[in-house]
Amino acid sequence: MPNRKLNARFFIVGCIGIAIALLMFYISLTSGTYPLTTPETFRTLFGLDHDPNHELVIFGFRMPRIVIGALVGLTLGMVGAVLQGVTRNDLADPGILGIQSAVGLAVVLYMFVVQGNIKEMSSFSIVGMSVWGWIGGMITAVLLFLFSRDRGELDPKRLILVGIALNAGFSALTLFISLKMNPQDFEMATVWLSGSIYSASWEQVISLLPWAVCIIPFLIWKAPILNVLQFDEVTITGLGVRANRERIILLFGAVGLISASVIVSGSIAFVGLLAPHISRRLVGIHHQHIIPISGVVGSILILTGDWIGKTLFAPAELPVGIVISIIGVPYFIYLLIRNSRKVTS
Template sequence: MRKQVSRVFFLTVFFLVLLIVGASYLHITNGVFDMSIMEVLKTILRIESNPKFDLVIFEFRLPRIVIAALVGVGLGMAGVVLQGITRNGLADPGILGINAGAGAAVVIFMFFFQLRLVDADISSWASILMMPIFGFIGGTVAAAFIFSFALKQGRLDMQRLILTGIAINSGFGALSMFISLKMNSQDFESAAVWMAGSIYNANWIFVVAMLPWLILLGFYVYKKSYLLDYFQLEEDSITSLGIAVEKEKIKLLLASVGLVSACVSVSGSIGFIGLMAPHIAKQLVGIQHRYVMPVSALVGAALLIVADFIGKTIFAPSELAVGIVVSIIGIPYFLYLLVKSKA
């Protein structure tokens, strides 16, 4: 049985990697300026150097694909952690308000430091590297509010959790809008585009800013993923196994908030990836979290690369923010899960 699960897992990973490679191929070769795969390969491998191809690939399309993949990985893993901790299949960083908390902190940072993410360049690298820290503070504050109000007699009440998350989400969203309205017209435009969930302005500085968070915290939550299996049991049973339940939950929660904050700091608030990816992963490889975690990460990366490609091409030469594309897909999926959970 274990060999069969492992075989399914490796086959799933293989096909998801193929899907990501295929989506990346479409993304990098198509757009306002089309290129063939041979032209792309010759440029990347430095066989033929063409300034025009160098600009399009290395400055615009490749950083965008890498950011989409990294953000999808981070949100997919954070979604697994939150659903595992809360034992609620509807838990998601966006729905629970963690995205909004991190986003509000970054908007405040943008307001005081006058950082425009739409045209950020190497001169603002120090500010960009600081953004995940501010996002982490905002996300942690949001999570603290949510879980403190959702506690009932020392245990999480799932109905309170969702309702509190919706309220916190609305509150921090209103705060972000209020702060952005205090900005000048150019900074407001930048903040509005960013809050919609956009990665079209991605560059390599953003990759450097979020990569350490993703590597360290991603490795930590994967290493601790076996605990999420135990968290599905009754708390008395978990405690009898010698596991410090609340302590481990807080550690995993802070790690997931860090992942979400790093993602939000470079892409804005992109919802529903943390909701859809874990469910799709469980349908593909079962409920063991050591398999669900990496598959959810790959599903999140694939979803976001495909969504960004759709947003880039469907209204070309204009672009639709990837957060809007994901929401168009995610809202019906959320309603489907809600109906399914009631049934």
């Protein structure tokens, strides 16, 4: 169990992280093409200013976008920590395992089937996309289980290799189907696949919340099991933990959470890779600490990336997925080099 000093460090880092996330929340709320002063923002938030333009900007456009960004960052960061723990591989994330691309393929298929009828993110379209996305994620989980087993047990190393192969296949199918769409739907699918939250709505927030409320506490509750799964198989068995069963349960929980987040934001890469690495440097190796802090760091990354994308390139907007990728690719290369040095040394 983590000692008192590590718990104190976790508490301090968590408070600082939440403060930074709230600061980015405020900055995003007050910045944009329609500028709002601090008094105007707070008066509108607390119902003291009934200017319809201010209410529309804050409650109709900015608040849903910020809340979705925070929730998506929270889920992707936590899921990344869980997947790295399950696979015992620091390079694992939802994108590398093919889960994000599978959900993306399912949603693009949905767009293709109902093409011409998706003018906006209505409640009906969100429900339809949720069902299709969840099915895509579950199919990927089943394929990962089938092809990653070695003598009946889930092999963490083979899981990564199978995930990379599935990711490549699903991405190719997604591109093929999107090229068959009409121009309007193709444009919508392209923006969505790049990872964007600019069209966020309260319906999307409501569709993601139940998944987050149900699965996030479960993943945190399973954190001690993730600590045990870092040992070798003989030690895990000696401790009385059914490793294969626990990996499958954790993977299914992660797939459900990824599916829900990808549906509302598209495929935002590298958050699930970056957040756990940053968290381990801040709070150590215990998953009771890593998982919550990864969620906070993920929220900060998404909120910061979205703010950069909508302000630095104004009046045009750069999707948050592209901004995160610009940051994530160099860091991913750095991790590859560092891991290769560890292997050769």
